[in-house]
Amino acid sequence: MSSSNPNARSRILDAAWTLLEEGGSRVRMSDIAKAAGVSRQAVYLHFPSRAELLIATTRHIDEAKQVDARLAPSRQAMGGRARLELFVEAWGNYIPEIYGVGRALMAMQDSDEEARKAWADRMKALRHGCAAAVAAIAADGELRADLTGEKATDLLWTLLSVRNWEQLTREAGWSQAEYLTAVKDLAIRALMKHAG
Amino acid sequence: MSSSNPNARSRILDAAWTLLEEGGSRVRMSDIAKAAGVSRQAVYLHFPSRAELLIATTRHIDEAKQVDARLAPSRQAMGGRARLELFVEAWGNYIPEIYGVGRALMAMQDSDEEARKAWADRMKALRHGCAAAVAAIAADGELRADLTGEKATDLLWTLLSVRNWEQLTREAGWSQAEYLTAVKDLAIRALMKHAG
DNA sequence: TGTCAACTTTACACGGTGTCAAGTTCAGCC
DNA sequence: GGCTGAACTTGACACCGTGTAAAGTTGACA
Incomplete structure (x- = not known):
């Protein structure tokens, strides 16, 4: 791995976006990581916290x-x-x-x-x-x-x-x-x- | 201890009430217990979960x-x-x-x-x-x-x-x-x- | 005196976030 | 070819708050 769609960062943002859109209930960092095809830690390499990931996601949208x-x-x-x-x-x-x-x-x-x-x-x-x-x-x-x-x-x-x-x-x-x-x-x- | 205002149950409810009213941020089970002058476990003796304590508190109010x-x-x-x-x-x-x-x-x-x-x-x-x-x-x-x-x-x-x-x-x-x-x-x- | 209920104390499991440190992989460059 | 550095992985762990478990204390009442 992995295939490397250009950057992991935007894959994470997209994953967060779609998961949160599907809504359901509580989306965890590990869910987002999995959906982005990346390890949980990699998410923290790009975003310091869950809050900042969510904020970045709104900007992304x-x-x-x-x-x-x-x-x-x-x-x-x-x-x-x-x-x-x-x-x-x-x-x-x-x-x-x-x-x-x-x-x-x-x-x-x-x-x-x-x-x-x-x-x-x-x-x-x-x-x-x-x-x-x-x-x-x-x-x-x-x-x-x-x-x-x-x-x-x-x-x-x-x-x-x-x-x-x-x-x-x-x-x-x-x-x-x-x-x-x-x-x-x-x-x-x-x-x-x-x-x- | 302790002084035993009639029952602990209502002391817990009152404590929950006033703490939540003061608002602030996140009120924990241990905060409520402390305010009621009771151990954290005693709270669970009367209410099976945080949710049920809160629900009971609304009824109490x-x-x-x-x-x-x-x-x-x-x-x-x-x-x-x-x-x-x-x-x-x-x-x-x-x-x-x-x-x-x-x-x-x-x-x-x-x-x-x-x-x-x-x-x-x-x-x-x-x-x-x-x-x-x-x-x-x-x-x-x-x-x-x-x-x-x-x-x-x-x-x-x-x-x-x-x-x-x-x-x-x-x-x-x-x-x-x-x-x-x-x-x-x-x-x-x-x-x-x-x-x- | 003994018993029961209410309560305390201590300890622990669990789930989720965030941190740390030691790998691995690979591109670019000498 | 061999080195380096960046991006990422793996695995471990600390922290917090909720909820559970079990053994010990206290005191009222028979």
Whole structure:
């Protein structure tokens, strides 16, 4: 051995990705190593800890899926409402793609500072997106009068949480399309003056 | 030792309660034992596993706080809207009381079937409450026309999740009062025809 | 006095993460 | 051809937290 697909590092990342996507329950370092066709120690040669491997995996996915590019449309949308809808759609379609790793990362949040921070960063990025959408709505004069920008942002941010997607989609059995329309609708009702 | 407050069992439950409430991070069996003034093994004399201790602790809290009694008002409310508001309020005020244990229970969901089931049961109970509130709204002819009872229930159920409370209250820094008014308002906007 | 139950003490197995040290393999280069 | 260094393997081990096992202590009650 072994055959050496270019580098072991990306084989490990791919293995982690697919294993976590299949989900099941607890994916161990040894599972990932085996799936990558590499010894358990080799994994530690590339990633110092499980947390950092998971974090690297999210980056790997983002790259492979060209996430940045897909967030662009919402940024150049004209009106606040359109922007809100596009943003919800972009994020809502992103969630299932990182859900596997995200779940693992969330699970180790309160046992691992590294993981906590990484996930918090991602959530902060989401919150920035929310703030931008809220600002666009406010610029149109369409933000509900009884909401500050902060509160509106918090609300949207919470609405769009991975946990909510998980609950509706995995536990309540909603389709992705149902999730998207319901959440778009709810976001509009929650934030905008003229929800009709 | 030791002083023997009546039974050790309830001392253990109390210890678990307060430790989990203080939160911090990971509460171990040995922490609980120490706080209860008892050996680690004594804990296993009363509870077969960590999961079952946590579950017993939630029941212990429910009893001490007389949770059932407090849910009564919403059940006998007149209109659908009042019922919804009272239900959100009752549940919303319940969350912080079980949050400590709930968090620990949620954390071990995908490593422990026992815990998963116990938490799922609680969530099922919540969903029943949501369904009843939705039914009351529907009976008034006030349920949004584009929502089935199922969908409306799922939506309310998700809105009221512990994780949403956690995010708004612990991460976004909202007060309990802010949380309650925002969620009541949002629930009404989400489900009812005449949200104004 | 003896017995039983509740509890303590000590020890250990297990699973998963992370570390360490000594091989092996192989590419590149003199 | 022979050396070197990097990438990887193998096997062993420490650590932590949960859960189990077994023998010893204490004290109430008959």
